[in-house]
Amino acid sequence: xxxxxxxxxxxxxxxxxxxxxxxxxxxxxxxxxxxxxxxxxxxxxxxxxxxxxxxxxxxxxxxxxxxxxxxxxxxxxxxxxxxxxxxxxxxxxxxxxxxxxxxxxxxxxxxxxxxxxxxxxxxxxxxxxxxxxxxxxxxxxxxxxxxxxxxxxxxxxxxxxxxxxxxxxxxxxxxxxxxxxxxxxxxxxxxxxxxxxxxxxxxxxxxxxxxxxxxxxxxxxxxxxxxxxxxxxxxxxxxxxxxxxxxxxxxxxxxxxxxxxxxxxxxxxxxxxxxxxxxxxxxxxxxxxxxxxxxxxxxxxxxxxxxxxxxxxxxxxxxxxxxxxxxxxxxxxxxxxxxxxxxxxxxxxxxxxxxxxxxxxxxxxxxxxxxxxxxxxxxxxxxxxxxxxxxxxx
Amino acid sequence: xxxxxxxxxxxxxxxxxxxxxxxxxxxxxxxxxxxxxxxxxxxxxxxxxxxxxxxxxxxxxxxxxxxxxxxxxxxxxxxxxxxxxxxxxxxxxxxxxxxxxxxxxxxxxxxxxxxxxxxxxxxxxxxxxxxxxxxxxxxxxxxxxxxxxxxxxxxxxxxxxxxxxxxxxxxxxxxxxxxxxxxxxxxxxxxxxxxxxxxxxxxxxxxxxxxxxxxxxxxxxxxxxxxxxxxxxxxxxxxxxxxxxxxxxxxxxxxxxxxxxxxxxxxxxxxxxxxxxxxxxxxxxxxxxxxxxxxxxxxxxxxxxxxxxxxxxxxxxxxxxxxxxxxxxxxxxxxxxxxxxxxxxxxxxxxxxxxxxxxxxxxxxxxxxxxxxxxxxxxxxxxxxxxxxxxxxxxx
Numbered sequence: 001x002x003x004x005x006x007x008x009x010x011x012x013x014x015x016x017x018x019x020x021x022x023x024x025x026x027x028x029x030x031x032x033x034x035x036x037x038x039x040x041x042x043x044x045x046x047x048x049x050x051x052x053x054x055x056x057x058x059x060x061x062x063x064x065x066x067x068x069x070x071x072x073x074x075x076x077x078x079x080x081x082x083x084x085x086x087x088x089x090x091x092x093x094x095x096x097x098x099x100x101x102x103x104x105x106x107x108x109x110x111x112x113x114x115x116x117x118x119x120x121x122x123x124x125x126x127x128x129x130x131x132x133x134x135x136x137x138x139x140x141x142x143x144x145x146x147x148x149x150x151x152x153x154x155x156x157x158x159x160x161x162x163x164x165x166x167x168x169x170x171x172x173x174x175x176x177x178x179x180x181x182x183x184x185x186x187x188x189x190x191x192x193x194x195x196x197x198x199x200x201x202x203x204x205x206x207x208x209x210x211x212x213x214x215x216x217x218x219x220x221x222x223x224x225x226x227x228x229x230x231x232x233x234x235x236x237x238x239x240x241x242x243x244x245x246x247x248x249x250x251x252x253x254x255x256x257x258x259x260x261x262x263x264x265x266x267x268x269x270x271x272x273x274x275x276x277x278x279x280x281x282x283x284x285x286x287x288x289x290x291x292x293x294x295x296x297x298x299x300x301x302x303x304x305x306x307x308x309x310x311x312x313x314x315x316x317x318x319x320x321x322x323x324x325x326x327x328x329x330x331x332x333x334x335x336x337x338x339x340x341x342x343x344x345x346x347x348x349x350x351x352x353x354x355x356x357x358x359x360x361x362x363x364x365x366x367x368x369x370x371x372x373x374x375x376x377x378x379x380x381x382x383x384x385x386x387x388x389x390x391x392x393x394x
Numbered sequence: 395x396x397x398x399x400x401x402x403x404x405x406x407x408x409x410x411x412x413x414x415x416x417x418x419x420x421x422x423x424x425x426x427x428x429x430x431x432x433x434x435x436x437x438x439x440x441x442x443x444x445x446x447x448x449x450x451x452x453x454x455x456x457x458x459x460x461x462x463x464x465x466x467x468x469x470x471x472x473x474x475x476x477x478x479x480x481x482x483x484x485x486x487x488x489x490x491x492x493x494x495x496x497x498x499x500x501x502x503x504x505x506x507x508x509x510x511x512x513x514x515x516x517x518x519x520x521x522x523x524x525x526x527x528x529x530x531x532x533x534x535x536x537x538x539x540x541x542x543x544x545x546x547x548x549x550x551x552x553x554x555x556x557x558x559x560x561x562x563x564x565x566x567x568x569x570x571x572x573x574x575x576x577x578x579x580x581x582x583x584x585x586x587x588x589x590x591x592x593x594x595x596x597x598x599x600x601x602x603x604x605x606x607x608x609x610x611x612x613x614x615x616x617x618x619x620x621x622x623x624x625x626x627x628x629x630x631x632x633x634x635x636x637x638x639x640x641x642x643x644x645x646x647x648x649x650x651x652x653x654x655x656x657x658x659x660x661x662x663x664x665x666x667x668x669x670x671x672x673x674x675x676x677x678x679x680x681x682x683x684x685x686x687x688x689x690x691x692x693x694x695x696x697x698x699x700x701x702x703x704x705x706x707x708x709x710x711x712x713x714x715x716x717x718x719x720x721x722x723x724x725x726x727x728x729x730x731x732x733x734x735x736x737x738x739x740x741x742x743x744x745x746x747x748x749x750x751x752x753x754x755x756x757x758x759x760x761x762x763x764x765x766x767x768x769x770x771x772x773x774x775x776x777x778x779x780x781x782x783x784x785x786x787x788x789x790x
Contacts, residue, residue, distance in 0.1 A: 020701040021708060276786060291789045296782035303781055304718050311697035333690050385686040394662035394676050394685065 033094035055222035065134030078128035089262035096266030109259035111138030118240030139179035176224030198245035336384035342371035430521025448517035462513035491515035493645035525569030542571035561610035585631035604762035647723030724767035731761035
């Protein structure tokens with residue numbers, strides 16, 4: 001009897017023990033990343049790219065690869081540095097502070113995770129080293145609706161000879177404009193809405209029948225609708241098991257949600273810091289506006305909310321590395337927190353800046369727009385509360 | 395880690411041998427042990443449990459052994475906590491001595507005072523109450539007027555304190571008094587201790603909206619307090635007062651964390667019972683969203699409590715965090731009861747009588763009681779002021 005009740009919670013507690021504060025090594029990763037993004041890609045750089053119609057800088061991605069960040073998740077056998085998900089999160093958090101877009105999210109956190117979790121040795125050797133040196137960019141094509149709904153997959157992959165023939169429409173694929181290779185979620189049996197019957201496929205970006213339509217959104221990042229019109233792939237394009245894609249997909253999406261939450265944490269903190277400086281320098285009625293209690297209390301409330309969100313993100317990042325069973329809960333918690341927190345913080349901050357906050361010249365609007373897109377990506381707060389309730393059996 | 399595993403086995407064996415059977419079950423509020431001279435121990439095993447835990451110093455696991463504490467590291471204390479939770483062991487002692495006074499004494503009191511007062515707290519022999527607020531000094535605590543006049547070998551104390559939790563049940567009071575009426579208000583305050591049985595001390599319970607009377611007004615008329623009962627320097631009480639408030643805020647936040655933090659047992663089950671369930675889910679999707687939000691708030695709050703503890707260990711002060719935790723924890727506890735009452739519908743609003751279950755009646759009373767959480771120990775607005783000033787550095 002005691003064995004039944006003791007072992008599990010104890011191990012869980014044990015694992016949680018080291019989670020929520022940074023080690024020296026992690027502090028170093030964070031500081032390196034902060035310096036890098038502040039120096040290389042301050043918000044002015046985002047503006048420059050936006051005005052030139054470029055979603056992200058390929059030169060930047062090469063530099064990030066040189067720092068080892070593109071291979072941060074992969075074992076050394078595949079050319080990676082094997083630094084783990086927590087450290088990837090710290091880098092993304094810092095990139096969020098300066099609104100820096102890069103393939104780190106779609107190529108590494110999403111596709112890299114998928115190949116690591118489900119790939120054959122051959123697939124891993126083909127893809128991961130190329131990703132690690134920054135030469136291969138990937139994208140995950142899941143959603144088919146305006147709102148995130150991974151349960152709704154109509155795209156079909158039918159047997160064709162030894163391989164498959166894929167047809168369907170994918171919406172808002174992150175880095176869909178520039179990806180060299182897609183991971184496409186398609187149905188190999190059952191009907192849209194069924195949990196089972198899904199398979200993941202590796203599809204080259206230049207395969208016949210792949211069409212891309214750029215969807216330029218308010219955050220000016222790389223997203224696209226992807227049309228798959230009878231795209232044929234060989235049997236070795238299957239990532240994981242045929243009809244066994246649901247489990248891998250859920251695990252990949254949860255990693256993506258956690259990674260995105262980390263970026264959003266940086267975004268929220270940077271918006272807040274920016275505003276705090278303003279409250280301490282802007283004068284009206286002859287006094288600093290930060291002396292008004294109406295603003296003090298709102299700032300203090302935002303601070304509390306950001307602190308809670310930060311705890312959720314750190315816990316979720318640890319949950320990935322520790323392969324904890326409660327990753328789905330931790331990931332939904334982080335994404336729910338950050339979706340709400342980023343929206344609230346950036347809206348409050350814009351209001352505190354007043355008229356200047358409404359101008360394109362000011363950065364706060366850029367933060368608000370990115371926050372809104374990130375909040376909707378891979379499930380907004382409503383989605384994740386509903387999912388959290390399901391996971392809790394209510 | 396290996397050493398901790400050994401320690402865990404020791405703790406487990408000791409608890410197995412020493413925790414009485416009836417102490418291994420969820421504790422009804424009426425059986426909370428506060429200790430002190432007037433404690434009645436409706437369950438005699440509660441006394442045994444307190445004596446055993448107090449004897450080992452495990453009522454205050456991390457306090458130094460010199461003063462009767464457990465002398466455990468933070469890691470060992472966590473193991474103890476986990477092992478107690480594992481067998482559902484009740485807390486042997488709940489007290490303001492542990493949550494508020496003790497930590498302040500450890501930091502500010504003389505050796506002699508520590509040796510006199512702390513072991514009594516550890517063993518639950520003396521129950522303390524807090525003499526802070528006054529009828530004219532609420533949020534503006536430093537405006538307190540209770541006067542302690544220097545009479546050579548003793549102070550003569552006159553004034554009155556309000557919102558003194560359980561003053562009628564306490565043995566001693568730690569009290570803020572004005573010792574220099576001429577000085578600026580923060581610099582004329584001293585921190586003294588006295589026996590509630592001293593001549594001139596009287597208490598009168600205050601009936602709250604919940605119908606209960608956990609608070610008293612305490613009257614102090616020519617109370618003689620020996621000079622040796624002064625803690626810290628004369629007129630230097632405000633520093634101690636503020637530090638003690640941080641402990642109090644963390645303690646109050648902990649109440650929110652425990653009750654609201656984990657969502658409490660069965661919030662979702664309560665919802666299914668009263669709201670109804672469709673295919674195993676709470677039937678009303680609006681309420682379901684609120685329950686999920688509440689549980690998620692609770693989980694992030696619990697994580698934040700843990701992070702703050704870890705950061706404090708690394709040497710970052712917990713002072714500012716105390717206000718964050720107090721603010722969020724108490725607001726969360728209020729939201730918890732608002733939500734519970736919503737789930738229970740009219741059954742959650744009963745005052746008394748057979749039309750309501752015990753649990754429903756308790757929920758209604760606790761809902762009313764929770765309104766005070768964001769007032770006592772510094773209002774939510776005061777906490778936000780503290781955060782704005784001390785953490786965010788916003789100007790006055």
